[in-house]
Amino acid sequence: MNFFWAFIFGGAVCAIGQVILDKTKMTQADLMVVLVVFGSLISALGFYDPLVTRFGAGAMVPVSNFGHTLTQGVIIGYQENGFLGALEGGLGKASAVLGAAIIFGFTMGLLFRPKG
Amino acid sequence: MRERESPKAKRYARLVEQEKPKISLFSNVVRAFVTGGIICLLGETIRTYLLYLGLSQPLAGVWMSISLIFLASFLTGLGVYDEIGRFGGAGSAIPITGFANSIVAPAMEYRSEGAILGLAARLFIIAGPVIVYGLVSATGFGLLRSVFR
Numbered sequence: 001m002n003f004f005w006a007f008i009f010g011g012a013v014c015a016i017g018q019v020i021l022d023k024t025k026m027t028q029a030d031l032m033v034v035l036v037v038f039g040s041l042i043s044a045l046g047f048y049d050p051l052v053t054r055f056g057a058g059a060m061v062p063v064s065n066f067g068h069t070l071t072q073g074v075i076i077g078y079q080e081n082g083f084l085g086a087l088e089g090g091l092g093k094a095s096a097v098l099g100a101a102i103i104f105g106f107t108m109g110l111l112f113r114p115k116g
Numbered sequence: 117m118r119e120r121e122s123p124k125a126k127r128y129a130r131l132v133e134q135e136k137p138k139i140s141l142f143s144n145v146v147r148a149f150v151t152g153g154i155i156c157l158l159g160e161t162i163r164t165y166l167l168y169l170g171l172s173q174p175l176a177g178v179w180m181s182i183s184l185i186f187l188a189s190f191l192t193g194l195g196v197y198d199e200i201g202r203f204g205g206a207g208s209a210i211p212i213t214g215f216a217n218s219i220v221a222p223a224m225e226y227r228s229e230g231a232i233l234g235l236a237a238r239l240f241i242i243a244g245p246v247i248v249y250g251l252v253s254a255t256g257f258g259l260l261r262s263v264f265r
Contacts (some may be wrong), residue, residue, distance in 0.1 A: 003160050010211065011149040015198040017206035018148035022141050028209040029218070029242045035210060044257035054179075057159030060177055061184065061211045062152070067250050073226025074258025086262065090254050097212070100182045101219050101243065103191035109223025111234045112193035 002056050009051070009058030032063050039064025043071040069094045144205055151204025155211040159184055181212050188213035192220040218242035 026034070039062075042048045048068040051059040059065060060078070063077050070090045077089020162183050166176035191197040191213045201208040208214055219239050226238035240247075 002164065003157055006160035007153040007157045010159075011153025011207070014152025014204075014210045015145045015149040017152075017210045018145045019141070021206050022144055026212070028206070029245065032207060032215065032218070033249045034210065035138050036246055037253040040250060040253040040257050042219040043254075044261040046261075057163050057180065058156045060163070060180065061124065061159040061213075062154045062214060063210060063215050063246065065181075065212070066215070066246070067254055069223055070250050071258045071261075072199065072252030074254050075262050078259065080264040083259075086255060086259055090251050090258070094250075096178050097181045098247070100238070101185050101189075101216055102185055104216065105219035105223050105233070105239050105243075108189045108193040108220045109227055109239065112195075113227075114221075114224045115195040115198075 005054065006056045006058035006061075009055035010061055011058075013058075013062045013064070035064045036067040037064065038065030040071045041067075043068040044075070048072075066094060066097070069097070147203055148205045148207035151207030152201065152210055153207075155184070155207070159211075170195055184211070184213050185216040188216035189220045192217045193224065197221075215243065215246065218246075 011037075017035070020026055020031060020034075023027065042051075042064070048065075048071075049061070052065075052068075058079065070093065073089035073091070074086045075089070075094030077085035077087070077092065079085070081088065159180050163176050163180040166179050167173070171179065188197055191200070197208070197213070198221075199215065201214075208217070219242075222241045223235050224237040226234040228234060229238075
C-alpha cells in the first residue's frame with residue numbers, strides 16, 4: 001500500500017507541475033524553484049511531515065522535500081542554538097544530499113561527454 | 117495594413133494549423149504522472165529496503181535521496197536521463213533525480229569551456245537558484261515559525 005501511495009502522490013505532484021509548465025510560461029527551472037519555496041512554506045506551517053508519513057517517498061522524492069529539509073533544519077537549529085543554530089541548521093540538514101549531488105555531478109561531468 | 121490576406125494565404129495558414137503536431141495537454145500530464153510516479157515508486161522501494169536493513173526513518177530518507185541522485189547522475193552521463201526527460205517532462209524534472217540531472221547535464225555540456233568557469237560554475241546554473249531560494253525561504257519561514265509558535 002505504501003508503494004501505491006508513493007506512486008499516486010509523487011505522480012500527482014508531477015502532473016500538476018506539467019499543467020503549470022504547459023499552461024504558463026514557466027520553465028522547468030522556475031518550476032523547481034517554486035516547488036522548493038512551496039515545500040518550505042508548507043513545512044513551516046507543519047503540513048509537510050504528515051505528507052511524508054502518509055505518502056513516504058511520494059512526498060520525499062519531489063524537490064519540494066528539499067525545502068522541507070532546509071526548513072526543518074532551520075526550526076530545529078533555532079531551538080537548539082538560536083539564530084546561529086538556524087543558520088547552521090538549514091544547510092546542515094541538507095548537506096549530505098547537496099554534497100552528494102555536487103560530487104556526483106562533478107565526477108560525471110568529467111567522465112562523460114554529451115551525446116551528439 | 118497594406119494588403120489584405122489573400123484567400124490562398126488564409127487557406128495555407130489553416131492547413132499549417134491542421135498539420136501542426138497537436139501537443140496534447142492530457143497526454144503530457146499522463147506521461148508526467150507516470151514518470152514521476154515511477155521515480156517515487158523506485159524511491160519507496162529503496163527506502164523500504166533500507167528500513168528493512170534496520171536504518172532509522174531519517175537515515176533511510178537521506179540514503180534513498182543519495183541513491184536516486186547517484187542513479188540519475190549516472191543515467192544523465194549515459195544520455196539516458198535526457199530520453200526520460202523528453203518523455204516525462206515535469207515528471208522527470210520535479211523529482212530529486214531532476215535536480216541531479218540539472219547539475220550533471222550543464223557540467224558535461226560546458227566542460228569544454230574549462231574546469232573552473234566551465235564545468236564547476238555551470239554545474240550550479242539551475243541548482244544555484246534552487247539552493248538560494250530554498251535557503252532564503254526556509255530561513256524566513258523557519259524563523260517565523262520558530263518565533264511565532
